[in-house]
Amino acid sequence: MDDLLKEILLINSVSGDESRISDCLINHIVKRRSSWNVSPKIFFGNEFHENILLVFGNPQTAAFAHMDTVGFTSRYENQLVPVGGPEVIPGTWLQGEDAVGAIRCRIQEQQGNVYHDFPRAIQRGTLLSFEQDIRMAAGTIEAAYLDNRLGLYALLKLCETLENGIVAFTTYEEHGGGSMPFLIRFIYENWAIKQALIADVTWITDGVHLHQGAVISLRDSFIPRKTFLNEIIRLAEESEVPYQLEVEAAGGSDGREIQMSPYPIDWCFIGIGEENPHTPSEKASFFDLDCMIKLYQYLMQNL
Amino acid sequence: MDDLLKEILLINSVSGDESRISDCLINHIVKRRSSWNVSPKIFFGNEFHENILLVFGNPQTAAFAHMDTVGFTSRYENQLVPVGGPEVIPGTWLQGEDAVGAIRCRIQEQQGNVYHDFPRAIQRGTLLSFEQDIRMAAGTIEAAYLDNRLGLYALLKLCETLENGIVAFTTYEEHGGGSMPFLIRFIYENWAIKQALIADVTWITDGVHLHQGAVISLRDSFIPRKTFLNEIIRLAEESEVPYQLEVEAAGGSDGREIQMSPYPIDWCFIGIGEENPHTPSEKASFFDLDCMIKLYQYLMQNL
Amino acid sequence: MDDLLKEILLINSVSGDESRISDCLINHIVKRRSSWNVSPKIFFGNEFHENILLVFGNPQTAAFAHMDTVGFTSRYENQLVPVGGPEVIPGTWLQGEDAVGAIRCRIQEQQGNVYHDFPRAIQRGTLLSFEQDIRMAAGTIEAAYLDNRLGLYALLKLCETLENGIVAFTTYEEHGGGSMPFLIRFIYENWAIKQALIADVTWITDGVHLHQGAVISLRDSFIPRKTFLNEIIRLAEESEVPYQLEVEAAGGSDGREIQMSPYPIDWCFIGIGEENPHTPSEKASFFDLDCMIKLYQYLMQNL
Numbered sequence: 001m002d003d004l005l006k007e008i009l010l011i012n013s014v015s016g017d018e019s020r021i022s023d024c025l026i027n028h029i030v031k032r033r034s035s036w037n038v039s040p041k042i043f044f045g046n047e048f049h050e051n052i053l054l055v056f057g058n059p060q061t062a063a064f065a066h067m068d069t070v071g072f073t074s075r076y077e078n079q080l081v082p083v084g085g086p087e088v089i090p091g092t093w094l095q096g097e098d099a100v101g102a103i104r105c106r107i108q109e110q111q112g113n114v115y116h117d118f119p120r121a122i123q124r125g126t127l128l129s130f131e132q133d134i135r136m137a138a139g140t141i142e143a144a145y146l147d148n149r150l151g152l153y154a155l156l157k158l159c160e161t162l163e164n165g166i167v168a169f170t171t172y173e174e175h176g177g178g179s180m181p182f183l184i185r186f187i188y189e190n191w192a193i194k195q196a197l198i199a200d201v202t203w204i205t206d207g208v209h210l211h212q213g214a215v216i217s218l219r220d221s222f223i224p225r226k227t228f229l230n231e232i233i234r235l236a237e238e239s240e241v242p243y244q245l246e247v248e249a250a251g252g253s254d255g256r257e258i259q260m261s262p263y264p265i266d267w268c269f270i271g272i273g274e275e276n277p278h279t280p281s282e283k284a285s286f287f288d289l290d291c292m293i294k295l296y297q298y299l300m301q302n303l
Numbered sequence: 304m305d306d307l308l309k310e311i312l313l314i315n316s317v318s319g320d321e322s323r324i325s326d327c328l329i330n331h332i333v334k335r336r337s338s339w340n341v342s343p344k345i346f347f348g349n350e351f352h353e354n355i356l357l358v359f360g361n362p363q364t365a366a367f368a369h370m371d372t373v374g375f376t377s378r379y380e381n382q383l384v385p386v387g388g389p390e391v392i393p394g395t396w397l398q399g400e401d402a403v404g405a406i407r408c409r410i411q412e413q414q415g416n417v418y419h420d421f422p423r424a425i426q427r428g429t430l431l432s433f434e435q436d437i438r439m440a441a442g443t444i445e446a447a448y449l450d451n452r453l454g455l456y457a458l459l460k461l462c463e464t465l466e467n468g469i470v471a472f473t474t475y476e477e478h479g480g481g482s483m484p485f486l487i488r489f490i491y492e493n494w495a496i497k498q499a500l501i502a503d504v505t506w507i508t509d510g511v512h513l514h515q516g517a518v519i520s521l522r523d524s525f526i527p528r529k530t531f532l533n534e535i536i537r538l539a540e541e542s543e544v545p546y547q548l549e550v551e552a553a554g555g556s557d558g559r560e561i562q563m564s565p566y567p568i569d570w571c572f573i574g575i576g577e578e579n580p581h582t583p584s585e586k587a588s589f590f591d592l593d594c595m596i597k598l599y600q601y602l603m604q605n606l
Numbered sequence: 607m608d609d610l611l612k613e614i615l616l617i618n619s620v621s622g623d624e625s626r627i628s629d630c631l632i633n634h635i636v637k638r639r640s641s642w643n644v645s646p647k648i649f650f651g652n653e654f655h656e657n658i659l660l661v662f663g664n665p666q667t668a669a670f671a672h673m674d675t676v677g678f679t680s681r682y683e684n685q686l687v688p689v690g691g692p693e694v695i696p697g698t699w700l701q702g703e704d705a706v707g708a709i710r711c712r713i714q715e716q717q718g719n720v721y722h723d724f725p726r727a728i729q730r731g732t733l734l735s736f737e738q739d740i741r742m743a744a745g746t747i748e749a750a751y752l753d754n755r756l757g758l759y760a761l762l763k764l765c766e767t768l769e770n771g772i773v774a775f776t777t778y779e780e781h782g783g784g785s786m787p788f789l790i791r792f793i794y795e796n797w798a799i800k801q802a803l804i805a806d807v808t809w810i811t812d813g814v815h816l817h818q819g820a821v822i823s824l825r826d827s828f829i830p831r832k833t834f835l836n837e838i839i840r841l842a843e844e845s846e847v848p849y850q851l852e853v854e855a856a857g858g859s860d861g862r863e864i865q866m867s868p869y870p871i872d873w874c875f876i877g878i879g880e881e882n883p884h885t886p887s888e889k890a891s892f893f894d895l896d897c898m899i900k901l902y903q904y905l906m907q908n909l
Contacts, residue, residue, distance in 0.1 A: 125824035218428035521731035
């Protein structure tokens with residue numbers, strides 16, 4: 001496995017607390033950008049609320065990948081409150097840290113409420129997330145946080161060859177959003193971008209399978225514009241990269257906030273399927289990841 | 304029945320796929336505008352994401368009618384996913400088209416899931432909607448898509464005499480919205496509009512009846528500003544056009560996105576009641592439609 | 607009890623109908639501002655949709671308190687539709703007024719629907735709210751509308767000494783919002799404010815108690831940025847004002863719309879706990895109110 005993927009899989013970044021993953025990405029970007037085909041302009045940091053924006057050449061299209069993960073907030077009386085929609089499986093190991101020190105504890109559930117079993121009280125508001133355990137097998141990876149470390153990884157690979165385009169790493173996607181409206185405004189006001197792709201992870205279903213290519217989502221709880229979807233599919237065919245078409249009634253992505261934005265920006269989710277979403281055992285295929293990267297390379301150049 | 308109403312009732316325009324109805328309206332507008340009292344400026348097309356904006360004279364108020372309808376997206380294994388909130392009545396005929404050809408099939412329901420009975424697989428993401436069957440009776444019309452073809456029709460009639468005002472035809476209303484934020488921004492930034500009316504269809508209830516006039520909604524899931532409602536009612540009284548006051552706990556319209564917009568724009572839903580909403584047998588009254596048109600004529604001039 | 611608090615507790619202001627409370631606050635502000643340390647610029651009135659904005663010196667931080675309350679809209683057949691989330695307790699007295707005259711009636715409930723028992727029909731769309739009954743006891747106040755008259759009161763007290771900062775009184779908070787996007791845009795475009803505090807009322811729970819100080823909320827249904835929360839807590843410690851940390855899974859405030867705004871503005875809810883929220887018997891502690899005022903004084907100066 002790539003060192004970069006391993007590195008970002010080992011960082012905690014529950015929604016609202018993305019500063020460490022943001023710093024890690026910035027370090028990587030600053031170190032590597034001189035080796036990329038085009039060295040992008042970089043926007044980041046506290047003033048940018050931990051979001052990162054990379055602007056290559058004369059951009060026509062922006063690609064977004066979120067940096068945050070699901071997790072839990074500690075409450076009172078050993079209670080835990082979900083951040084985003086983590087699967088609550090009793091016995092699952094969580095990790096975190098408060099002012100007293102490091103925390104390792106297990107999820108417990110009683111009558112629909114979620115608790116931890118840590119021997120001492122955890123400070124209110126402390127964020128906990130799944131303990132990481134990366135497992136490799138023939139062509140697959142199983143780990144926590146593949147959602148959306150795979151999206152981050154795919155876009156960082158895209159950066160190596162991208163000539164024109166914007167790559168954005170976003171916060172808060174798992175918990176109601178809130179950084180996209182700012183990023184969209186900044187991107188539209190400065191570069192009048194009218195096309196957006198969402199690099200994220202979706203679910204294996206009866207229509208989306210492991211090892212069968214990247215996933216182009218035709219809808220989730222929101223519906224992209226038909227004319228844009230037609231153009232995406234035309235280019236995907238042309239690219240000869242294996243892909244699968246997804247249709248879902250529910251779920252969402254950073255695309256939701258593009259749909260609701262006050263700018264005429266088309267959007268489409270293009271990502272990768274995984275089993276066991278929002279658990280410590282998310283499972284995905286390296287072949288699909290490779291397809292996703294290739295499809296982004298083609299689309300960012302040709303859209 | 305008016306040829307125009309019939310023409311727009313025969314066009315499919317499930318949310319996200321409004322290009323055909325948008326083209327039809329633009330053709331009508333371009334053909335007719337020289338016969339209107341004032342020839343408006345027109346904004347439309349792909350760059351406008353299929354929305355249409357007509358600007359007459361010096362506008363003070365904007366009227367909005369949505370062009371999209373409810374429907375279904377084809378998924379896998381003959382499954383259908385609703386677009387907006389169509390009534391799922393097994394046996395109902397649907398129509399559509401994919402790359403293979405025309406589609407005519409019926410709704411089936413099993414354990415809360417919706418299926419079609421078309422003999423072949425339908426391509427993923429294909430949009431289907433109710434087969435049209437227009438039925439006229441004493442003073443009423445029964446058909447699919449009255450929601451919101453009646454709103455489109457009323458505003459096109461308004462255009463014939465309108466001197467100052469904006470008429471907007473919008474997309475995506477039935478499925479979460481997304482075009483209104485863009486339109487509101489465009490309208491406010493260019494003409495500083497502070498008043499908006501929503502021309503749409505609502506439900507017959509124990510307070511709203513067929514043949515008793517236009518409907519002024521005092522609230523649905525959102526609540527317009529009291530001072531604006533008072534002014535609307537004062538003018539409606541003055542107009543002597545028959546109207547009914549509606550109060551609902553739920554439901555919504557393009558007004559929702561005006562309420563949530565970053566501009567100080569008042570809004571009110573003024574429309575028409577119908578029976579059997581979101582079915583192929585929506586039923587409305589021509590008298591009510593006439594009242595709605597007259598009320599718009601009066602309000603757009605006097606607000 | 608302070609005359610000012612009593613005065614604002616006696617005014618009805620159901621969401622959408624905030625003109626009376628807005629007028630009352632403006633009268634107070636205009637009368638008192640010459641006695642304040644700094645006399646603020648004032649934005650208000652119909653063009654401002656009844657919201658009020660006070661700008662002191664060179665502002666770095668804005669504090670928001672909502673002026674509206676929960677209540678009911680009269681429908682047909684003696685039905686009532688909730689505005690916001692009032693507790694529906696049969697027998698509770700409501701008050702209001704329509705064109706026919708004053709209204710005093712009680713809540714009735716049948717099969718999940720809410721009715722009034724007023725002898726005559728109430729005009730459609732009339733707003734009713736809890737009859738006021740202010741009760742004082744050792745260190746506590748019990749009344750309707752403490753949510754959010756206590757927030758208004760705290761910020762008006764803050765105004766007396768505030769040197770730099772923005773104080774905003776907002777509408778529609780209890781019913782889906784809609785004024786915050788406008789206010790945020792106005793504030794950001796004019797003063798580039800990047801920090802916001804929400805002065806509102808929250809619930810007594812197993813982690814938040816009467817008489818134990820102001821409440822700093824670490825999350826509700828939305829989650830503020832961790833780095834901003836850390837800074838708030840650091841300053842609260844430094845201030846030596848008693849405070850309690852809250853963690854909730856649900857609920858919301860004007861903070862939600864700051865989170866979702868297109869501007870990079872940090873936010874945190876800092877308020878006061880009460881028992882029996884959204885009833886005529888909301889109960890709060892004067893000690894907590896005093897802590898809340900002191901914490902705002904410290905934070906607005908030092909953030």
